[in-house]
Amino acid sequence: MRASRALAVTAAAFAAVGLATPVAVANPPGGGGPSNVTVNPYSVHQGSTMQVSAAGCGHGGIVFSQGNFPQTNLSAGSIGFATVRVFNHASPGHHTLSVKCHDNSLVATHRFTILDGNGAQGGIGGSFGPSATETAIGAALVGSAALGAGVHVMRRRRPIRGRA
Secondary structure, eight states: OHHHHHHHHHHHHHHHHHHHHHHHHHSOTTTSOOEEEEEESSEEETTOEEEEEEESOTTOEEEEETTTEEEEEEOOSSEEEEEEEOOTTOOSEEEEEEEEETTOOOEEEEEEEEESSOOOOTTOGGGSOOOHHHHHHHHHHHHHHHHHHHHHHHHHHSOOTTOO
């Protein structure tokens, strides 16, 4: 009885290993080329950055899109990442980027959209001057504050009747 149980367990183990072997051969580590390419965000303004990720480039690779952003390195690992900056002069519309692994000649592509105009002018602080309206309002506030201070000083200097 024990021998038949051991034989059944051994047969099941060999069957599991035998069924897993074709899967391991079909997906060689680092040699299958780029796959599952994603971009975030899909729609990006001129001059903005975009995150690109791809699986299958175990030794890293490159990301490129002619005329839209410079060739950028893709990090090594099971999923590689790259941050690309879209040119300020890139033409708006739908475009394609390409991912190529260092250890494989296969190329994967993904579409993305470039939107017209620049994104928010964040981080520039006080580099924009005030408008003419803001200047006029500021001058009026300063003038009324000076007039109020003058009236206050004049009232304090006047002697009160009956006191001398």
